[in-house]
Amino acid sequence: MQFTLNGREVDVAAHPMRRLLDVLREDCELTGTKEGCGEGECGACTVLIDGQAVVSCLVPFAQVERRDVRTIEGADAQALQRAFMDHVGAQCGICTPGMIMAAMSLGADPTRTQMREALAGNLCRCTGYEAIYRAIGAAKRANRRTPLGVESIG
């Protein structure tokens, strides 16, 4: 079945009812998208389909035919990734790919409220979310301050 994966046209043979998550991780060997729950609750499996964030553990593979799928491996998210590193937005890191994919929908200079709502479907157990807001804020701010988050400590 043909679809666009991280900007490339691909043709993957897989049962139409397999979860998109499994097709990505196994058939396409892209293990950056993680399974945290298989119920669509934790958001660790978030990918973009036609630019919209969805939980890939709930998407039947057939439904991405001819659609544009983006995973963390192909996401244009360097600013976010850099900021997650600089501001310790990732502790154990398992929620991070999904968190970054979901954060991509945020525009420039998002308010904290906007961040909270955009990420309400992404669970993190390590950070208490604070460092994630700091990281996203830093990435999306027009004028980036110095990395290493000195201003946010204490």
Place this chain on the structure above:
Amino acid sequence: MRSVVSTLELRRPRSIREALTMLRDDGPLVPLAGATDLYVALNFGTLTTTRFLDLWSLEPLRRVEMRGDVLSLGALVTYTSLTRSRLVRQRLPMLVDAARLVGGVQIQNRGTIGGNIANGSPAGDTLPVFAAADAVVVVRSASTERRIPFVRFYSGYRTTVLRPDELIVAVELPPVHGHQWFRKVGTRAAQAISKIVIAAVQGEAPRLALGSVGPVVVRARRAEEALAGGQGIDAAVAALQADISPVDDVRSTAEYRRVVAGNLLREFWTRATSQARPDA
């Protein structure tokens, strides 16, 4: 979580007509839209069907449009689409409120009103809205089209009056007069199944509907009558208790649901009567 899927069959119609033909000739087939409940049910062991009809690419089912003064929402309209639709925000803000609370963004992008209605969960967040709005469900088969009042759409727990060859194609909303109110009480602030969910319309005849207080969504007729008849809020709260039949479950208790149902009614009524002041 992973379940066996190779035994599942997915038919993929390219048009609504083809979908209806398949339903008639290749049944039984269960229509599938955003699939936000499919794998959950499969993993839980509550899914008994193995043959599905994929509706996801049927664009004509995504229309939001006016037909006269009736707002028509296609069955595949997602929660995200509802929140972005100027028409829906203007005419049915309580549906937008429900859509925003149904789950995280990822679920909002995939879940559909057709799916919410067909699934018929007692906790379905849009169901009290459609009940209070006196919505009409438009269903089609290869040979017929029916319009079924939403309040008569369920015959029992998770059981609709749909025939096996019928598909929900749209939900029609007549104009709603009066202030609309929606509130969902979940197990947490986001991404939560409701413990109790309420939609209400304040008009000459108040309309009140609740979810998670019985096997199907409830139009609280007795409470409505008490309010419309001027018996006062205390009588309405008492009457409400006869309208609902909540139980204890893993999320909450019958006692909590009864008390909070009454409190929500009071809250709605306080707002509604303050709204009714001439200069409000």
Place this chain on the structure above:
Amino acid sequence: MPSFTEGAVGRSVARKDGMGKATGKALYADDLTFPGMLYGRTIRSTIPRGRVRAIRQNFDADGFIVVDCRDIPGKNVIALIENDQPCLVDQEVRHFAEPILLLAHADRERLLAADVDIDYELGTPVLDPATSSVVFKEIRIQKGDVDARLATAERVVEGTYRTGAQEHVYIEPNGVVAVPEDGGLAVYGSIQCPFYVHKALVTLLGDAVNHVRVIQTETGGGFGGKEEFPSGIAAHAALLALKSGRPVKIIYDRAEDMVATTKRHPSVVRHRTGMTRDGRLVAMDIDVLMDGGAYVTLSPVVLSRGAIHAAGPYRCDHIRIAGRAVMTNTPPNGAFRGFGAPQTQFAMEVHMDRIAEALGVDPVYLREINALCPGDTTATGQTLGSDCSAVETLRRAVEVSGYAEKRAATDTGRRGVGVSLFYHGSGFTGSGELRLASRAAIELTERGVQVLTSSTEIGQGTRTMHAQIVADALGVPYESIEVAQPDTSRVPDSGPTVASRTCMVVGGILQRAATEMRQRIGDASPAEYFRDHGLLRVEAEYEQPEWIEWDEETYRGDAYATYGWGCNVAEVELDPVTLEVRPLRLTAVVDVGKAIHPALAIGQVEGGTAQAVGYALLEHVVMRDGAMANGQLTNYVIPTTLDTPPIDVVLVENPYPGGPFGAKGLGELPMDGPAPAIVNAIRSLGIDVREIPALPEVLLRASARAPGSDIGGPRKPTAAAQR
């Protein structure tokens, strides 16, 4: 001494593993595949107590590997403290979801579709810890003469407090891959303590393998849930790999992980406290009951820490703490961040507020006059030194949070403010660290400087923090330090990654090793030294501070080398319509001795605080007939972004001289305070809550008990009023 621009300790340097995590390239257990790999599945009991009578395999056995207890070459036991927990059920079932049979197959669908039917003889389960007569451990801590002093106390306040079970919900479920190699076995997995798993496998496999090595993969959260539990899943994968001769991967799905793995011990704590009229604590009689589940696992140690902390950070001359951990026929409970102290300090801190209410004094004042100060002795008779910061953290938290003004504001009657004061012993109790005899090593190789410990990175920043300590102790740039992946065949046993010891204890050993290495290589850079002399390895062992004296029999003496100290102020808003409590803000002031990496330290406090918010308000394990009935993330809910309030963190640095650069333990301290602070905030609104989770349903019951309460609306409708 070679110069370098600036030290790493005390700076928020770039994490060693940041890039891999942000790009999705870091490899967790389920990301690994091996040629010929099979998938494993665990068949578990569906009754809480009884005996297995018959097992029927109703599937085509072609391609399947099936393992039962008879396939165990060594001992059918998961070695831990007591060896009472079998790896696989022989006949006796002691809890729901107990592992009975193991299956493996290359095709996951066939594996999942395999139907196994088990006949049981049902027994009568013990489900209420209060009625259990099987005691895993009893502890008694005594100071002074409690009965005598209680009898003469001017005021006495009593109370009973309850905490529920809590599920870790690490976002990565448990998972391992066992791989046969060279007559032995390699086990890769999501593991906090590789040497615990190693010991368990050696006991289980005996002579069947000539070696076992355990390698930790990138781990998506642990919180104690991957401290002792992985020995079981690793044992299962190992048995399947042994029998098949092929790699076997077992990854739990979320439902299985929630239902079958360890949880925080539920507790019931009773206090009877005597005080002077003006609020000085004079006598504390405390009873601690913990539900251990079906097997001993770590219950004795959880009880120990819980009991030692049960009197809170307060001065009192007469204390008795009687604790017991008992058996119930439920899945065994185990380690979870805080390890008994969140339970007993919940009780102490809510009890303090009840004392304040009874005496009519301010809760902060009550704590301030009773807080431990340097020179005071604890319940076990330990004299505290200048590294005690109870009063300082209390004052800072009150100041930073604006507690006084908020407490005085009673206009809405819906916003409450509560406080809690708490502490947490760093490292293993008493002589525990001595027994562990942990070791850590540093190597100079052609690649540079490498740190070798069995301490695991589970998100808290182990790799980074160890590298910082070694860099500064050795006098080389942080960027030049590499941290080896914990592989039991390569790294020394540094003890488990638990008990808030990874920085203070293991980091301390590394500091000494690095200092010694610097002495050995003189002024040369590592590269120069390697060029001239080749490989160099320096290994150091834990050295107990000489002043520590502890009596394991009487539980008296220096329970911990030092303590972290903390204070939380919680602001909440109550919705009277739904009785939902919305946390508005959490202030956390913590003394960590020295923040080796400020951003990581703050991250630990923020994360632990959020996890404790869930413990306080949301996380409810619903048990039915000895099984978790809400084992899905849909129904067991942890805080989302919208449930987590802003968390204001202040790090205080009152150094512990025995810790590297003054560092104390940090990881668990933040878990001890938020729940009672939140409940105390609810209490300030007049609702008598004494248990967690403080669900709206709990508040409803509590307010129904309160005379004259109008929370939740009138119980019965008043006579219909005409409008």
